[in-house]
Amino acid sequence: MSAYAYSVLAITGINVMLAVSLNMITGFCGQFSLGHAAFYGAGAYAAAFFAAAGSSVPVSLLAGVMVAGALGVIVGFASLRLRHDFLAVTTIGISFLFVGFVRKQPWLGAEMGISRIPSSGLGTQGNALLILACALATIAFSIYVNRSWMGFGFRAVGDDEDTARSIGISVSNYKLVAFTLGTAIAGLAGGLYAYFTQFIVPDSFGFLVSVMLMAMVVIGGTGSTLGVVAAAIILTLLPEIFRFINEYRLLIFGGLLILVMRFAPEGLAGLGRVAVGRAWTR
C-alpha cells in the first residue's frame, strides 16, 4: 500500500473515532454538541505540546485524552444547566472559543501552529495501523456501551429527561459521563492526528469541522454506531475518490445534508433498517 493509501486510511480512522465519539454524546445521550472539533483540537494540542517537550508516545496520547476529557467535563457541567437549543449554540461557541484562544497563544504556536512534532517512531504505516486499531476499539466500545446498562441510561436521558429523572435515573451523572467519554475519545483521536501529520494548525479544529462531524452522525443515523461509521467512511473517502468534483465539493456536501434530512432523516441506519425489514418480509 502506498503512502497515499495509508494517509487516507489514517484520516478515515480518525474521522471514524471522532464521529463515533460524538454519536455517544449526541446520539446516545441526546446532547447536541456542535463543538466536538474543540475537544479533538484540545487533544491534538496537548499531545503535540508534550511530544515536542520530549514525552514518549503513550504519555503524550494520555495527555491528549485527559485534557480533552477535562474540557469535556466542564462543558458537560454547562449542559446540565442548559437545554437543547441553548446547548447547541453554546457548543458552537466552544468551537470558536477554542480556535480563537489557541491562535493567539504564542506558547501554542499561535497562527503557525505546532510543527516539527517528533515522529512516533512507527512510520507512516505504523501510525496508520495504530489509528486503525484505535478506531476499531472505539467502535467496539461504542457498541458495548450501547448494549449495556449505561447505554440504557443514556437513551433514557436522550429521549425524555424529565421522565428519566422521575424513574430514578441520575440525569446529571449520565450527561457528564457521556460528555467525558465522548470528548476523551476525541482527544485520543487528536493525539493520534498530531503524531500522524507532525504539524497542527488552529484552523484544522474549527467550527466547520464540528459541522462535518455532526453531519456524519446525522447522515449515519443518530444513535446508530455502525451507521455513523459508514457515514464517516463515505464522507471521508468520497472527496478522495471523486477528486474531479472538487470544485463542487461544498455544494454536494450541503446538498447531501439537505437531501438526507428531507427524505431520510433517520440517516443511513434508518435506510438500512428499512432495507433489512423489506428483506425479512420477502
Place this chain on the structure above:
Amino acid sequence: MAYYIDLAFNGLVFGCMYALMAVGLTLVYGLLRILHIAHAAVYAFGAYITVIVANATGSIAIGILAAIAACTLLGMAIYRLLYEPLLDYPPYVAMIASIGLLVVMEDGFRIAFGEQGLTFARNPYPTQLHDIAGLTVNTVQIAIIALSTICLVLLALFTTRTRIGIGWRATVSDPRIATSFGVDAIKVRYLNFAIGSALAALGGALIALLNNFVEPTMGFVVSYKALAIIVLGGLGSLQGTLIASLALGLTESYGTIFVGRFLDRDAIAFLFLIAVLLIRPQGLAGARTA
C-alpha cells in the same frame, strides 16, 4: 474620551446590523422552534442582489428594493420547501438541513459570481464623511442606525397596533388558540419569514454599501453571531434580541481593543454569550416558554 465615544459609536453600528439579522432568526425560532441558520444565506443573497441590480440599473435604491423583494420571496420559499415538510421531526433535523442550505448557497455564490466577490460600480457613500459632535462618521453608518431604528419601531407598532400583527403575536404564543380565534396560522408563518427575510435583505444591502464589497462567505460569520444573539436574548423574545444585539455590538467594539491580544473577535462574542448563560441560563430577557 473621544476615543471611547468613537468605540461606542462603532458598537452601536455593529449592534444595529446584528439586530437586523437577528430579528429574523428570533421570529422564526419563536414561531417554529427552528434555528434558521440558512437566514445568513438570505442575508448574503440580499447583499449580492443589491450589488448586481444596482450595477445593472445604475441606482442603488433600486438595488436595495430589489434585494428586499427577492429575499422576501426566498425566505418564504425556504419555509415552504425545506422546513414545512420537516415540522414533525425533532428540531435538529431542520437545523441540519438549514446548515446544508447555507453551505449550498454560499458555494453557489462562489460558483455563480466568483470567489473574489463583487463591488459596486459607483458607491460614494462610505467615503462621504460628516462631522457629528466631534465624531467622523460616514453616510452609510448613519443610514444603518437610522434605517434599523425605523424598521424596528415599525415592527413594534405592527405587532401591537394592527390586527395582523396582534394575530401574529397570538399565534406565536399559542397557535391552537389563535387558530380557534380565526387566525390563519399558515399565513402567519409566511408573514414571519417574509418580514425576517426582508430585514435580513436590508442588513445585507447596508453591509454591502458599507464595505463596498460582497463575497461568498460573508454570511458565515454573521450567522454564528446572530445565533449567539438570539440565545443571549432568550430565544423567541424580540426585546431580548434587540438588547443582546446592542450588547454584543458594544462588547465586541471594546473587547477587541482590550482583550484582542488573547482572543479573536468571534471568540469574544461567544465568551460573552457563555458568561451570560452561566449566570442566567434563560438568557438576558428570559425564555418565552419553558
Place this chain on the structure above:
Amino acid sequence: MRTKLVCSRLGTLAACLLLIAATSPASAQIKLGFQAPLTGPAATDGKSAKIAADMAVEKINAAGVLGQKIELITYDDQAKTEEAVFTANKLAGQDGVKFAVSGSYSASGRAAAPIFQQAGVPFISAYGVHPDITRAGNDVFRGVHLGPPQGRAAAKFIGDNLGLKRVSIVTMDNDYGQATLEGFKSAVDQFGIKVLGEYSYSLKDRQFGSIVASVKRDNPDVVYVTGYFFTAAPLVTQLRSAGIQAPIVGSQAFDAQKLIEIAGSAVEGVYIVGGLNRDRDMPELKEYLAQFQKRAGYAGENVGATVYSAVRLMADAITRAGTPDPAKARDALAATKNFPHLAGELVSFNPLREINMPMNVNVVKDGQFRHYAWIDDLKLLAPPTE
C-alpha cells in the same frame, strides 16, 4: 487441472507484461507535480496560480527541456494541511513526479515539504512563507521573501525612504502577519522608528471600527498595515473615512487589482512593500502580464508571477544540470545565480535555500500599481540560514 494450467500461464503472461511496462524507458515527459488551492477560501489565488503554472509550462515546452516536455500534474489542496498531505503523497507516490512546485499557502506547503523531501523530489514553494518549509530538507526551496525580511524592508522604507518615524501598526493575525511584524519590529531601532500602537485583526473581519478609532487616537506619521486585499480594502477605506490622512504602507499581499477595485480612491497613494513591479523593462514580464490578463480576466499580481517563475526556475535548473536526474537538478537549483525572476533579479539561494533578491515597493497612482522604489540592501533582506 487444466484451468489451473491456463491460469498460471495467464498469470505469467500478465507478470511479464507488467515487468515490461515497469522497466520500459520513461516516456519523453518530465513530470512536475503542482499543488494549488483550486477550491476553498483561497480559491482566488489558486486560480491565479494554476493559470500561471500552465503558462509557464507552455512557454517551457515551446523550447523543450533537454529534448523532453514538462507534464504538469495538478491537484487541489484547498490550502489545508490534510489535503496537502494527501496530494503530496499522490504526487510523489502514485504519480511518481520527479519535481514539484507548491502554488499554495503556507500551511499546505509546510505539510507537503517533508513528504517531497523524503521522496527526494526537489520542491519549490512559490509563495508560501512558513519558515519551517525550507527546514524540511535539502530538496526544498522557496521562491519568495519570508515575512521577516518583508517587515525589515518596510522599516527601512518608512524610516529611510519616507523619513517618517512615528508608526501605528495594524497587522493580520495569521502566521504571515505575525512573522512580518516581527521582522518590522526587529528593525525599528536601526531606522529610528517609534511604534505608537500595535493592533491585530482576524482575516474574517471586514469592520475595523475599534482599530480605526485607536489609530486615530495615536495620530501617527504613518500607518503600516499587513493584510490581503479583502481586509486591506475595507481597512484602508475606513482609515481614510475616519479622517486619517497619514501615508499608509501596506504589505506584499495588498498587491491585487481587486484592492483598487473595492477601495477606489481611498487607496490612492498607498505604498506596497513587496508588490510586483509591473513597470520593469523585461520582455518576458510584459508578455506574461498581457497573456495572464487575457486568460484570467484580471490583472496579474504577485501570486501568479511567483508561481510562473518557480516553474520556469525548476525547468531552468534541469537544463543547467544537463540531466533530468532529481539530485543533479537539485544541485543546479541550489547553485542558481542571477535568475530572471519576474519579480526581480534572483541573485542566489542562501544555504537554507531562501532567496537573496531585492524587494520592490509599489505605490498606487491613478488606480494603477506603479513602481516606486527598490529596496536592494541584500544584507538587510538576508533570510535566516538555518
